[in-house]
Amino acid sequence: MKKTIPYLLGLLFCAVPFIGGAQQVKNVRPGVVGSWRELGTTVVNFTVDHDGIVVAGADAFRRLKFHVFDAPVEMIRMNVVYENGAPDNIPLSFVIPAGGESRIIDLRGSERRLRRVDFWYKTGRPGFRGRAKVVLWGIK
Numbered sequence: 828m829k830k831t832i833p834y835l836l837g838l839l840f841c842a843v844p845f846i847g848g849a850q851q852v853k854n855v856r857p858g859v860v861g862s863w864r865e866l867g868t869t870v871v872n873f874t875v876d877h878d879g880i881v882v883a884g885a886d887a888f889r890r891l892k893f894h895v896f897d898a899p900v901e902m903i904r905m906n907v908v909y910e911n912g913a914p915d916n917i918p919l920s921f922v923i924p925a926g927g928e929s930r931i932i933d934l935r936g937s938e939r940r941l942r943r944v945d946f947w948y949k950t951g952r953p954g955f956r957g958r959a960k961v962v963l964w965g966i967k
Contacts, residue, residue: 851903859967863892866941866963880963881947885940887939888965893929893946901949908950910940918943919946925959941965944967 866888867880893902902919909915915935923929944963 836888841953861966863964863966864872866891866944868960868962870958870960873898873959877947878961880961881943882963882965884952886967887967888941889933889934889939890966891934891944892964893923894964895923895925895927895929896960896962897925898957899924899927900959900961902921903947903949904930905932905944905946907941908943908945909933909936911941912942922953 828917866882869878869880871878873932878964891907893900899922903924904918906917907915913936917932918930921929946961
């Protein structure tokens with residue numbers, strides 16, 4: 828019995844990333860100017876009202892957009908944190924249908940190397956059930 832409890836706890840901690848909507852970290856590789864690149868993916872569930880994507884291997888980007896799969900997502904706002912630590916709060920007000928994409932979101936300022944993108948969305952509306960896969964794209 829004494830050996831079983833630590834074994835079960837270890838198994839639980841290993842399974843936690845697979846249970847929730849954990850972010851799939853993607854290392855962003857340098858690319859040509861004018862090409863859209865996938866910055867990260869996360870699965871949002873509608874019991875929480877915000878989520879975030881950490882951008883690994885950051886590069887300079889001037890525009891962002893979201894692709895949504897499996898369920899519609901109503902975006903409220905997003906907070907972009909740049910590599911130098913400066914935040915940029917961007918108000919959003921649109922619904923992205925399942926299988927659709929958002930409008931293109933222009934970033935302000937000259938320093939646009941991304942560290943993290945947090946976004947807030949509405950929950951509890953009819954038709955917004957289950958989970959949605961959200962993919963963040965950026966263009967140089």
